[in-house]
Amino acid sequence: MPALIINGKDHTVDADPNMPLLWVIRDLVGLTGTKYGCGIGVCGACTVHLHGKAVRSCKVPFSEAVGHDVTTIEGLGDDHALYRAWTQLNVPSCGFCQPGQIMQAAALLRQHPDPEDEEIVQSMSGNLCRCGAYQRIVAAVRAAAGVTR
Ligand code: FES
Numbered sequence: 001m002p003a004l005i006i007n008g009k010d011h012t013v014d015a016d017p018n019m020p021l022l023w024v025i026r027d028l029v030g031l032t033g034t035k036y037g038c039g040i041g042v043c044g045a046c047t048v049h050l051h052g053k054a055v056r057s058c059k060v061p062f063s064e065a066v067g068h069d070v071t072t073i074e075g076l077g078d079d080h081a082l083y084r085a086w087t088q089l090n091v092p093s094c095g096f097c098q099p100g101q102i103m104q105a106a107a108l109l110r111q112h113p114d115p116e117d118e119e120i121v122q123s124m125s126g127n128l129c130r131c132g133a134y135q136r137i138v139a140a141v142r143a144a145a146g147v148t149r
């Protein structure tokens, strides 16, 4: 049976190759931090990392992830600078979009440790927040970038 590497652990999964990675992560592996929003790749709630890059897991077939490193919000690490910034700036409202926001931000900071505000806005623009926490999100990414300098 195919194996997925999620947060550094192997998971043997019996799934249709076309099943979206999001379904596998949540329903078969049981990691429910990654959220289902739109299911069509436009809201960002399901964002995870595949080889360190942010992807929309609702649009990635299981077969594309087999044998590759997947990181979910549970695997980011409790001491990540983004968590500290998110807490200090009290970013979440309802919280639903936040795992996807943080995973998107983490991928940005890995590629661009000291991004300009425009880069932050551009990178985060595909992650929707019905509560309108956008200004706090940008501020928190900036704060986290400061910590990693
Ligand atoms: S649930 Fe995947 S982008 Fe919305």
Ligand code: FES
Pocket: 092, 093, 094, 095, 096, 097, 098, 128, 129, 130, 131, 132, 133
């Ligand atoms: S905090 Fe509620 S949707 Fe973003």
